[in-house]
Amino acid sequence: EAQVTQNPRYLITVTGKKLTVTCSQNMNHEYMSWYRQDPGLGLRQIYYSMNVEVTDKGDVPEGYKVSRKEKRNFPLILESPSPNQTSLYFCASSSTVVDQPQHFGDGTRLSIL
């Protein structure tokens, strides 16, 4: 089954404790992206990747890192999480950026205390 898998689905942690949210897709997609979703603000792009070893900042990259060492994986790293990063996060992938629909994971709800 074609899917985007995120882990963990839920995480409660404390300020400053490094965490990684994993994202994996099994569709051989070139493009992968991370979004955060907050009430009233919709989906905002954090980082995206056009291919292996190619990453770029989205609209809200501050406080986040990503890597794309393999085509299927695109982890999101919070080196020193802060409470304003409490949010719902989605990973997505697609074969092209503009003219192919993105497939989304089920989301990761992060709470930073």
Next chain:
Amino acid sequence: LAKTTQPISMDSYEGQEVNITCSHNNIATNDYITWYQQFPSQGPRFIIQGYKTKVTNEVASLFIPADRKSSTLSLPRVSLSDTAVYYCLVGFYRDDKIIFGKGTRLHILP
């Protein structure tokens, strides 16, 4: 700076046709518009996509007028299960960027 604008919320009744419009400035002739549906606690799910005139699939239609300053998602004969948040997204070929609208919360009443 490209921007997309959608109504924050809409109400409709079962069996009605619902049209949700997305306004988008500075969009080129082959840039794509995509609509997604999102239920609580789930990721957005693809509904329909196109770049000109009209596209129809088994669940929706997408209308894009000639001036391309807006697009309309049309849901025929909605049911209670269509209650969800609907997002429009514009994809720009010139720089491979995408922009999401802030979403329209659609509430279907019996």
